[in-house]
Amino acid sequence: MEQLTPGHAEVCPGGTRARPDEPWWRCAVFYQILTPSFQDSDGDGFGDLDGIRSRVDYLARLGVDAVWLTPIYPSPLLDAGYDVADFTDVDPRFGGLAAFDLLLAALHARGIRLVLDLVPNHTSDRHPWFQESRSSRHNPKRDWYVWADLAPGDLPPNNWLSRFGGSAWAREPATGQCYYHAFLPEQPDLNWRNPEVRAALHEAMRFWLRRGVDGFRVDAAGVLAEDGALRDEPPNPDFDGDTPPPERFRRTRTDSQPVTLGYLSELRRVADEFPDRVLLGEVDAALDKLPGFYGDGEPRLHLPLNYRLLDVPWKPHAVGRAVQAFLDALPEGAWPDWVLGSHDKPRVAGRLGADQARVAAVLLLTLPGTPILYAGDELGMPNVPVPPERSRDPFERRLPGYGLSRDPYRVPLRWAPGVGGGFTQGEPWLPADGVPEACCVARQEEDPESLLALYRRLTALRRLRPELQVGGYRRLLSEGGVLAYARWRDGAGLLVVLNLSASAVTPALACRGEIVLGTAPGREGERVDGRVPLAPHEGVIVEADGG
Structure with a gap:
């Protein structure tokens, strides 16, 4: 029965802050968009900024507060845009700077912030x-x-x-x-030990911050520097015939070098030159190194991205323990965040199944901290097979046979039934005909019990209830197929009870109050006076009597 009471923030109704000095990102729901796969506006089969702008109302109805775009810079697109040829422009395939300004204005007009992917570790060889x-x-x-x-x-x-x-x-x-080159030969690594390089990247940040961008997600934030003496990596003792060849050695000389933390401090100082900006960071660090990425004595990342729930076994004890371990590792004053989907990892519905995807939605939006949702997961998109001849991912093209391709998690969204799925009038850059029509937006918008409708109800509830945004947390139960925890603030309290199993259960948990949200139809408003029975794959949020 561990406890966390993060921060002292007030509720942020409508995505705004109750107090001017409260960081907006603590209350926000972030939404990651893989730019090429969201919406095409010109028929070339490639998602673009005008396409995203045409769907801003969808984002507003979904209830997200901030959009994070994967790279939009000029690029040969050998690695989904993470091979950047110019840090201060927008690729014509995405629409150019004029389209960017229009999108930014449209998002801001609806109270939605915009975060860009910053790729400081390397460039394209065409830069x-x-x-x-x-x-x-x-x-x-x-x-x-x-x-x-x-x-x-x-x-x-x-x-x-x-x-x-x-x-x-x-x-x-x-x-x-x-x-x-830590990645493709066409992605040479920048020398971050050179102060001129760092100054140039700082100026690139300022270019976008002056333009009104609300922050950055720093790609490969933990690998900006390598061992200065170029010493060999040690062997990986777990390497065997089934291990992908790049994992033959442990990356002790190329990952998480101490000097990198100083470089992140510099990025933070640049962001802090502008009010209300946020830095997210892609880090893959052990929990004992986590405080360094937040800042041990000087601020660094506001939100080092927490991917632990992507790989944890989907069992109550494993999930509950992973949540608590992350919370316990936070330094004083740090704010947690949670990621359940990513353009680099299997889809939530792909790894957990469609039924548990509903339970996962409740988990993501009720844990203490900032949730980050990957576009398409709110529709239950599965992992969509992509034929090898249509592959775009360097992992599949260079390391076939190891199941490393990320293309199945990157296929375009389906907005409507029929050919093209409402994404494009042309040939999509990745084949999208494998996306089930049940996962299309038009159909789910007509169904009040769809996964999309559940996400909308969850974001609306989160916006209304300070307990879910900034309240305390205590794990109550993580056994017998059930994960349960309490969220509370200022005398009001909610109980979140999740059945992570395929069996009906009645957890040994005393519960009195009213169900305010459920994953199954017909339970909202139901009175609970004792134990709450759960159907297979069901979750409920109960407003507890007396707080």
Whole structure:
């Protein structure tokens, strides 16, 4: 029966703050959009900013408070836009800067914030910085990237491996050296030890912040720097024949180097030059390193993204323990966040099933902290098979056979029945005909018991109830198929009771009050006086008598 009472924020009705000094992002529901897959406006089969703007009313009805876009910068799009060729422009395929300004204005007019993906670890090899850097050992931008001499026998300087397979070093014949790339060879890593590089990225941030962007999600935030001595990685003791080749070594020399935390402090100082901005960060750190990413003595990330529930076994004890372990690891004053879906991980409905996707929705929007929803999960989209010949993901193209492709989680949304699914008039960039018509927006909007309707009810309830935004938390039960916890504030309290199993259960939990939200029809308004029976895959939120 552990307890957490995060912060002292007041309720944020309508996505606004009750007090001017309260950070908006504590009360917000974030919504991640994979930009190419949300809505196409011009028939080229590729989602764009005008397409997103045409769906702003959908976002408002869903009840989200902030949208996070995957990269929209000019890019060859070899890695979903994370190969950036210009940090201060918008790719014409997404609509250009004019389309961006219109989208930003449309979102802000509805009280929705906009967060961009910042990709500071690397660039595209087509970026002008790298074109200069590779041209000569004496070019002023040579040291903007990580260059090294080859070892004897034309071998790489060390054993570092790319996450997409093969050596992380690419030879450049023109200058006789090689450059480091943690991802594709076409994504050379920037040298963050060079202050000129850091200053250039800071200016790129300011470009967007001045334009009105509300913050950034920092991609690969934990891997900005590598071991300065270029020492070998140690062997991975768990490596075997079923392990993907890039995991042959433990990434102790290329991940989470202490100097990286100082660089994140610099990013935070830039964000803090502008009021009401937020920094999210992609980190894959052990819990004992988590305080460093929030800031140990100086502020860093507001919200290091918490992906732990993506991989935990979907059992009450495992989920309850993972939640508590994360809360217990937070440094004083830090704010939790929760991610259940991502463009890099299997869909919620794909890994848990359609029935448990409803329970997962309740969990995501009632845990203490900031929830981050991945576009399409509110519709129960499954993992959609993509034929190898249509694959776009570097993992599938370079490491086939290991089941690493992320394409099944990235197919376009289905807005309407029929060919094209309302996403495009052309050929979609990833085949979307495998998305069930039951997952289309038009059909779910007509069904008051759809998963989309449940998400809308949850965001509305969260907006009305300060207990769910900033209240205390206590785990009450995590056994017998049931996870239950309490949320409370200022004398009012809610009990969240979730059946994570396929069996009907009546948990040993005394409960008196009224059900204010349920995943199954007909239970809202039901009086509970004792134990609350749950059908398979059912969850309820009970307003407890007397707080």
